[in-house]
Amino acid sequence: MSKMHITTTVNGDDVEFxxxxxxxxxxxxxxxxxxxxxxEGCGTGDCGAxxxxxxxxxxxxxxxxxxxxxxxRIGTIEGMAKGEDLHPLQKKxxxxxxxxxxxxxxxxxxxxxxxxxxxxxxxxxxxRYWLAGNLCRCxxxxxxxxxxLETAADMREAS
Amino acid sequence: MALxxxxxxxxxQVGTRPxxxxxxxxxxxxxxxxxxxxxxxMLHAAIVRSxxxxxxxxxxxxxxxxxxxxxxxxxxRADFATGLKGENWNILENVMAGDTALYDGHAVAxxxxxxxxxxxxxxxxxxxxxxxxxxxxxxxxxxxxxAPVIREGAADKSVPPGLHPNVVRYHESGHGDVxxxxxxxxxxxxxxxxxxxxxQGYIEPHACLATLGGDGKGELWCCTQGHWNxxxxxxxxxxxxxxxLRVTASEIGGGFGGKTTVFIEPVALALSRKTNxxxxxxxxxxxxxxxxxxxxxxxxxxxxxxxxxxxxxxxxGVFRLQGGAFPGAPCExxxxxxxxxxxxxxxxxxxxxxxxxxxxxxxxxxxxSPMAAFAVESVIDELCGxxxxxxxETRLKNASKRGTKASFGPTFDQIGLVETxxxxxxxxxxxxxxxxxxGRGISCGFWFNHGGETAVSLxxxxxxxxxxxxxxxxxxxxxxxxxxxxxEELGIxxxxxxxxxxxxxxxxxxxxxxxxRVTYASGLATIEAARDAVKKLxxxxxxxxxxxxDAVKWENGCAVPSGPNAGDFDPLPIDQxxxxxxxxxxxxxxxxxxxxxxxxxxxxxxxVDAEVDPETGKTSVVRYTVVQDAGKAIHPTYVEGQFQGGAxxxxxxxxxxxxxxxxxxxxxxxxxxDYRIPVASDLPMIDTVIVEVPNPGHPYGxxxxxxxxxxxxxxxxxxxxxxxxxxxxxxxxxxPPRILTALEKQRDG
Ligand code: FES
Ligand code: FES
Numbered sequence: 001m002s003k004m005h006i007t008t009t010v011n012g013d014d015v016e017f018x019x020x021x022x023x024x025x026x027x028x029x030x031x032x033x034x035x036x037x038x039x040e041g042c043g044t045g046d047c048g049a050x051x052x053x054x055x056x057x058x059x060x061x062x063x064x065x066x067x068x069x070x071x072x073r074i075g076t077i078e079g080m081a082k083g084e085d086l087h088p089l090q091k092k093x094x095x096x097x098x099x100x101x102x103x104x105x106x107x108x109x110x111x112x113x114x115x116x117x118x119x120x121x122x123x124x125x126x127x128r129y130w131l132a133g134n135l136c137r138c139x140x141x142x143x144x145x146x147x148x149l150e151t152a153a154d155m156r157e158a159s
Numbered sequence: 160m161a162l163x164x165x166x167x168x169x170x171x172q173v174g175t176r177p178x179x180x181x182x183x184x185x186x187x188x189x190x191x192x193x194x195x196x197x198x199x200x201m202l203h204a205a206i207v208r209s210x211x212x213x214x215x216x217x218x219x220x221x222x223x224x225x226x227x228x229x230x231x232x233x234x235x236r237a238d239f240a241t242g243l244k245g246e247n248w249n250i251l252e253n254v255m256a257g258d259t260a261l262y263d264g265h266a267v268a269x270x271x272x273x274x275x276x277x278x279x280x281x282x283x284x285x286x287x288x289x290x291x292x293x294x295x296x297x298x299x300x301x302x303x304x305x306a307p308v309i310r311e312g313a314a315d316k317s318v319p320p321g322l323h324p325n326v327v328r329y330h331e332s333g334h335g336d337v338x339x340x341x342x343x344x345x346x347x348x349x350x351x352x353x354x355x356x357x358x359q360g361y362i363e364p365h366a367c368l369a370t371l372g373g374d375g376k377g378e379l380w381c382c383t384q385g386h387w388n389x390x391x392x393x394x395x396x397x398x399x400x401x402x403x404l405r406v407t408a409s410e411i412g413g414g415f416g417g418k419t420t421v422f423i424e425p426v427a428l429a430l431s432r433k434t435n436x437x438x439x440x441x442x443x444x445x446x447x448x449x450x451x452x453x454x455x456x457x458x459x460x461x462x463x464x465x466x467x468x469x470x471x472x473x474x475x476g477v478f479r480l481q482g483g484a485f486p487g488a489p490c491e492x493x494x495x496x497x498x499x500x501x502x503x504x505x506x507x508x509x510x511x512x513x514x515x516x517x518x519x520x521x522x523x524x525x526x527x528s529p530m531a532a533f534a535v536e537s538v539i540d541e542l543c544g545x546x547x548x549x550x551x552e553t554r555l556k557n558a559s560k561r562g563t564k565a566s567f568g569p570t571f572d573q574i575g576l577v578e579t580x581x582x583x584x585x586x587x588x589x590x591x592x593x594x595x596x597x598g599r600g601i602s603c604g605f606w607f608n609h610g611g612e613t614a615v616s617l618x619x620x621x622x623x624x625x626x627x628x629x630x631x632x633x634x635x636x637x638x639x640x641x642x643x644x645x646x647e648e649l650g651i652x653x654x655x656x657x658x659x660x661x662x663x664x665x666x667x668x669x670x671x672x673x674x675x676r677v678t679y680a681s682g683l684a685t686i687e688a689a690r691d692a693v694k695k696l697x698x699x700x701x702x703x704x705x706x707x708x709d710a711v712k713w714e715n716g717c718a719v720p721s722g723p724n725a726g727d728f729d730p731l732p733i734d735q736x737x738x739x740x741x742x743x744x745x746x747x748x749x750x751x752x753x754x755x756x757x758x759x760x761x762x763x764x765x766x767v768d769a770e771v772d773p774e775t776g777k778t779s780v781v782r783y784t785v786v787q788d789a790g791k792a793i794h795p796t797y798v799e800g801q802f803q804g805g806a807x808x809x810x811x812x813x814x815x816x817x818x819x820x821x822x823x824x825x826x827x828x829x830x831x832x833d834y835r836i837p838v839a840s841d842l843p844m845i846d847t848v849i850v851e852v853p854n855p856g857h858p859y860g861x862x863x864x865x866x867x868x869x870x871x872x873x874x875x876x877x878x879x880x881x882x883x884x885x886x887x888x889x890x891x892x893x894x895p896p897r898i899l900t901a902l903e904k905q906r907d908g
Contacts, residue, residue, distance in 0.1 A: 038188070039194075039363065086186065097800055142803045
């Protein structure tokens with residue numbers, strides 16, 4: 001099958017790639033662009049490990065075709081820290097041990113950053129429902145939820 | 160290696176909560192998990208799996224697949240070693256079917272191609288003809304007369320005569336006279352319980368990258384809980400010399416026992432050997448559900464007698480475990496854990512390991528124990544209810560203590576069950592008022608914990624920092640615990656330790672990360688390796704000062720003259736010694752290699768409040784508290800994390816998760832949408848209390864903490880549901896339809 005030529009931006013950089021029309025955005029990120037921060041936990045939109053943003057909107061990259069990235073802005077976990085400075089969420093996740101194995105972590109961080117952009121002061125229930133599409137099998141979510149709420153409070157104070 | 164009484168007081172670093180050493184990697188996407196590796200010229204593989212529960216394979220035609228552009232090689236059973244015996248044969252048969260497909264999802268062939276899409280297309284072109292055989296997936300049906308025989312001759316010598324050939328192992332233990340004990344009871348309750356199989360549900364599917372040449376030398380990268388085990392098994396299955404296969408463990412995206420296994424690694428190696436190229440093989444989620452280790456499903460009968468004052472007079476249990484198409488269901492663990500929390504004069508337990516047309520079961524956090532606790536702790540709850548007794552007081556009255564002859568034989572050393580019960584009783588949760596419609600449940604749980612073969616090496620750098628190499632993959636932050644223990648012994652900052660999970664070529668054999676053994680065994684080995692390095696550091700100082708080696712002690716990261724020489728020389732800091740290592744005798748490396756056997760057993764008590772919606776039958780967990788004995792918490796935050804994670808998995812097992820098989824023997828729910836693990840909005844915060852009753856078998860008193868936390872939730876929630884809705888569920892999961900049926904039955908009287 002002939003490949004498609006796609007022009008897009010990833011974490012602010014211009015990127016071009018060729019892909020099969022059947023390839024997902026997740027396949028492209030991981031296999032063609034070498035950005036393996038987004039993970040495939042299911043491939044069916046159920047686990048959120050592949051979370052990225054597309055023109056600022058949170059999506060499961062396993063449910064988006066690579067070809068759909070044409071002309072769009074993609075944001076991934078690799079773009080979350082600014083240089084050597086971690087995003088406050090990343091720092092807080094480490095501090096709170098909001099990860100055990102860490103396979104869900106990139107997806108959860110990307111999803112949470114999108115939440116805090118939309119709603120800088122979420123309630124516990126809002127955080128829990130927002131993250132209901134991001135499975136974590138290790139932590140029982142307790143430390144994740146606390147880390148998110150605390151970061152939100154810190155960021156509100158700082159702004 | 161015994162508890163070091165001097166050390167157990169006054170820790171400087173152990174017990175603090177520093178950031179984990181691999182935190183930066185894990186929050187930035189830099190950490191490399193199983194599927195994140197690549198190699199130049201790499202091929203991608205896909206596996207063809209049986210759609211039938213039980214079928215003879217009459218023909219495999221790979222010609223169409225091989226003709227597809229981009230396809231480089233196909234393997235079937237013929238590409239693996241022959242003449243294997245015992246568990247190696249079982250594993251090979253599971254990795255790639257021989258004559259017969261034994262369950263829906265059983266691998267029958269595999270293909271490697273230049274892209275994942277071509278590999279997937281090629282897999283569809285491999286034609287397999289089957290002759291369908293009768294199947295059985297239920298444990299009771301598999302044991303019943305007339306059930307299809309999965310495999311003749313699979314039973315071992317433990318099985319008494321007269322049982323169905325699908326019963327492959329048998330366990331019996333206990334002591335005293337249960338009949339006499341039941342006769343002394345004021346109330347005897349006997350009930351039947353069932354639990355469905357659940358999956359460990361790690362978010363990272365199995366993945367590996369294999370390179371193997373015609374020279375018999377190989378490299379394997381994979382996500383595993385134990386790479387030496389992978390090395391040993393893969394070598395056997397491919398007919399390689401063990402040492403010629405080097406295995407590196409990737410970061411691991413959850414395991415919970417389910418990655419103590421080998422599934423795709425030998426297949427990738429066989430494809431690599433055939434194509435002479437690196438081969439990457441990654442499972443899809445549905446392959447993970449269909450073909451990797453769920454737990455056993457169970458059918459259990461438990462009978463307990465109690466006096467009016469709460470004394471248990473006798474306990475008896477029969478535990479039947481279905482473990483898929485191969486022997487290995489942990490029926491002995493179920494039986495041995497069942498009554499372990501209680502000091503019983505009369506106790507008897509029996510376990511059956513039963514094979515059926517399902518995937519080979521794998522360990523899942525305290526394998527076998529949670530099901531037993533579900534049955535036993537439910538019956539104890541019923542007894543307390545009918546006799547009007549407090550559930551914690553009753554458990555305290557019967558609790559196992561130091562000196563108790565355990566239900567499974569040995570005599571307990573220092574243990575912490577009573578302490579967890581006392582802490583639960585004193586916890587504000589236990590006395591908090593309940594809202595209408597809510598109920599509170601209690602349960603205890605037990606797990607043995609494990610030591611196992613362990614090798615660790617600690618090399619000092621010239622600047623006085625240390626590189627610690629351990630062989631147990633870090634599943635949940637164990638690098639942090641190791642670094643804390645090494646820093647404690649060396650007297651240097653935590654940040655000065657770099658912890659690496661070494662590959663199989665670098666250290667001696669390390670048993671898999673299971674049995675809650677990592678912080679116990681690798682921790683003990685780390686402490687001993689650091690002490691070995693300290694001894695060598697002191698010797699260098701002694702030589703410099705010209706005093707005997709035993710006249711030097713180690714304090715706060717410095718060699719210090721002691722005894723008659725005290726004060727003769729200034730303390731010599733570690734970096735002053737390491738700076739001159741080369742000139743004073745060469746590199747300084749501490750070692751430890753042994754099989755530590757003092758893993759202390761661990762107990763927990765959980766309190767849960769649940770609410771049942773009478774309209775929908777949906778149960779919500781509204782409050783949850785875990786109280787568990789950790790012996791000594793090295794990094795308390797990660798100990799809490801283990802407690803919380805185990806509780807959450809137990810909640811899923813209790814309420815939602817199950818393997819659902821159709822009449823055709825096919826798994827009906829092999830995706831996360833249908834196999835529903837708890838999501839953030841399903842759970843409350845999970846409160847934790849760390850009890851510390853030191854383990855006499857570890858220098859700091861550490862007990863493993865990873866597994867016990869999943870033992871109490873099933874029963875604690877069943878007991879809470881019973882208190883909330885007035886119905887006792889004897890079958891897991893307590894899904895809305897089951898609860899509704901129970902409520903209807905109760906309404907109809
Ligand atoms: S991999 Fe995309 S949601 Fe699971
Ligand atoms: S930390 Fe392992 S899945 Fe979330």
